[in-house]
Amino acid sequence: MTGESQSDGVPAEPFPVPPVSFTDAEDRDLVARRFDSADEDAVAALVSMYEDFDPGMRAQGIPPVGEDRIRSWLSTLLESDGYNVVVWDDDRAVGHATLVPDGEDQFELAIFVHQDYQGSGVGTRLICTLLGYGAVEGVGHVWLTVERWNNAAVALYEKVGFETTNAESFELEMERDLSTADVQTESTG
């Protein structure tokens, strides 16, 4: 799958590897980096992003509401043997994508982009960078669930190669095999 004809003009593959510097559709200079969970300032910035997250954009109960619940939820993501990429506008965290191991040699994916940065290509850059990161780290099978009415999210997942595996419930299940992904190993950051 190639990504030349996408609506936001951001190609999908080859997936880049973080750090990735880019300018979004609103001319903001942003960078997608591997997340360092030992950096307390970075964790605080990520918590702030989620505290300010539009509650209408929550998906299946996450992110939770309130600093304590957000920190507790994030700690399960950051302390797992998974992979996290955060998009930064200077020192402000504006997007976060994560691969969490499911205990069966597969990874669950989720992506969150702050409402001020949606619709400007940030989500595409972020998910592609996470998939590039995962691919070079040897991640194979990736899956996710998405509420079936969330057309924007479903379109993004399809664009980066996810296919629907179960459409029989409130949530769609989608998956993709990263071992076949085309990765651009030269960093652009």
Next chain:
Amino acid sequence: MTAVASVNDAAKAFARPGNVSRMKVLLGIGGSDDSLDALERTVERAVEAGDVLTVAVLDNPESERDAETVIEHATDVLEDADLDADVRHLTGDPGSELVHLAESEGFDQVVLGGGERSPMGKIRLGPIAEFVLLNSHVTVTLVR
């Protein structure tokens, strides 16, 4: 009414029309963790509120515990709480059997587990909960 009623009071008034406090509650559980959590919490509430509780044990092919194990566990939990409640094993299609029982025997409320969590914490409802939510004419509570 002279004082401002708290949200809690309002909720109680809603749940207890005409000061009738006890409800006839049908709890449907399979063998998943959220079912067992719902059992604990529903028994706790039934003891406090004086609810008349029936526990329906469902055959959930997706769960790791079989119906017999769940029935034994439910019986233990009820004994520990000193609560007298029917425990029934519902065979056949779990969602439709539960809805049928709730409606045919005049229950006020159906209670179910609130769904499993994915590794990243997303709430996932199983097919039984989805069926009951969409089909039940009796109020449904999901325990979170």
